[in-house]
Amino acid sequence: MEEKFVLKDKFIKQAQEISRGAELLPGGINELAIKLQKSAESGKPIRVKLGMDPTRPDLHLGHTVVMKKLKKFQELGHTIVLLVGGATAMVGDPSGKSETRPALTKEQVEENAKTYFEQMSKVLDTSKAEVVNNADWLHPMQLTDLLKLASNVTVAQMMTRDDFAKRYAEGKPISIHEFFYPLMQAYDSVAIDADIELGGTDQRFNVLLGREIQSAYGKPNPQMVMLLPLIEGTDGLVKMSKTYPEHCISLTDSAKDMYGKLMSIPDTLIVKYFSLLTDISDAELKDIEERLKTENPRDIKMKLAFTITEEYNGTQEAENAQKEFINVVQNKGVPEDIPSFKLESAMNILDLLLELGFVTSKGEAKRLIAGGGVKINNEKVTDTAMTVDIDNLPKILQAGKRKFMELTNG
């Protein structure tokens, strides 16, 4: 007689904790809870897939959303499978139309993957993860294999993918080979026998296709997917991305930069950042939501900035960053230890800002001055044609809230 499967509360609770802020498809919390319970009962760990794009190895806080989830699975004894997209990276975009898909050599892929893992190891134990490269099974595929793979998906189905649908409707070209990227990514799930795949909400189509292709290749319990929200950059408007470096917090940012940038986020992002970027418990998160109703959000934001800065730069660095932030921004003071620059001859203010690396273009320098963001000895600079002379040195040049330079004569 077949035993009746009774889902235990313990695993529902586990599933809820793991998936905080995330979307589970297609079966929701219960499907994950069942997987967790069956794994516990059988002693067979769940295989958790994460695909990585080795063309962009520089990680920012946005990437840690998914890593935090992996860490939770890892803590429960499950297997993390980190998939390096070597095949696709090495193919690049054969049409040469996309700059975001440059073709990489095998060495570049490996080098990038190494950098990726180093940064990742700040969040989870990469030494315990399985690391695989899809070039191993995708590159040797021949015509017959690829046609078999492609036969499982229809054009109409592929065209439901947001970006394809949009481009097709707008009359913008979609090359046939682009259909293969989702197919290859989906086949990866077959190759590594994934039970659950994690991805950003922008990966919805691709990761769900993985489930379908696993079914087509005969996997009885195909993968479910966990979709993670994309986190906004510090401006609270667009998703965090290297494209907007001023709103992007890199894992390699200094404690001071990280703390300062986190303090600049809009209050509306506080809970989301706590929820997705820190390890605080659900109870603590609830407490924060309560406190936000009565307390000054700035104080709670400082706790957020400290928590995250501490995780990536250590307690000491985080404390220093916090101290300096209070001194400079809150007390409008000048930080204690600021670097100095020997001003050998008079210079135009735009050239000087550029020279010091405070801006990346003269246009940015002009905008900064126009916004009142540039001061010399605490007096706003208003004229972009101003010459900073070498009289009365040293002077303190300030750009924005957190960049200072002592201009000296030697």
Add this chain to the structure above:
Amino acid sequence: MEEKFVLKDKFIKQAQEISRGAELLPGGINELAIKLQKSAESGKPIRVKLGMDPTRPDLHLGHTVVMKKLKKFQELGHTIVLLVGGATAMVGDPSGKSETRPALTKEQVEENAKTYFEQMSKVLDTSKAEVVNNADWLHPMQLTDLLKLASNVTVAQMMTRDDFAKRYAEGKPISIHEFFYPLMQAYDSVAIDADIELGGTDQRFNVLLGREIQSAYGKPNPQMVMLLPLIEGTDGLVKMSKTYPEHCISLTDSAKDMYGKLMSIPDTLIVKYFSLLTDISDAELKDIEERLKTENPRDIKMKLAFTITEEYNGTQEAENAQKEFINVVQNKGVPEDIPSFKLESAMNILDLLLELGFVTSKGEAKRLIAGGGVKINNEKVTDTAMTVDIDNLPKILQAGKRKFMELTNG
């Protein structure tokens, strides 16, 4: 100084003769004439591609339209490249949805190709043709090669192909792998360096894609295409095809069958059949068109039937077939030598017709009787329940215009 290219009348005339009844794309008669002249001047033969589907090796007159064109090229010293679609045949339809694309083994492909060539050699000199199998270059293709190939065509472009557009509009599924068949066929043109590709008008999209893919792979003067009309079956309604065997004339049909079937075509097809299925000159064709205005079309049709029957069955057989046709159909007589069948016991007429192989189903037998097409001793059978008894044997049973059997008692 560059010499000016002057196109000679001789080659325009050659191009016109070769392409009688066909469509030349993209440059029309002149593009072909230029190719012919340049070939004559350089001594480098034109490479003429014809793709063959080795899944259906049984040839009928419809297939000879394109073969006649190949023959003309061959007579002018050009190179015929007969392409066996081994790769696609061996792949079949991996989705298993199409019955017209069964997967064949290498041996089946070779066996079918052999049969194909044997029949083809009735029209042209296959021993002088280059025979290639696309499995040789398509099967070893790997991911990178295939993506490169696919990157040259957009989804929108692929969807302009008639059948894809139609199915997409009707909400019928198109599997992604189906996009690869035209791509592979187009790549064949790269592999064999074709200068012109021949195909039926239903191949318009595929053969034109060959030109485009050649360009993408860097061929300076990519192939032009010659589209041949699909010839109607003997009913004059739908294209000749094995699907309607009663209207289809196989190259292996007996002289008698071939002659009889040709005599059954509607008068409106006479010129088209002469033009596309025989080797008569343009002058003769013109003469026939004139004669049709005044003479009995039957006499001209007899010339057509004789010409074609003679080509595939020899003069003697064609003469016999003609003699018998005149005797049986025109003089309403019974042919001189008819086969006999020993009728051992009384039989229902439907069963008897089926037993003799005059019909393939009782339904067909009933329709034949209803149409007055079945006679015993020249008297029409009207009752489908009739019993043919064994009294007064021998009797002559006639089905349709050309099937006779002497029923005997021993």
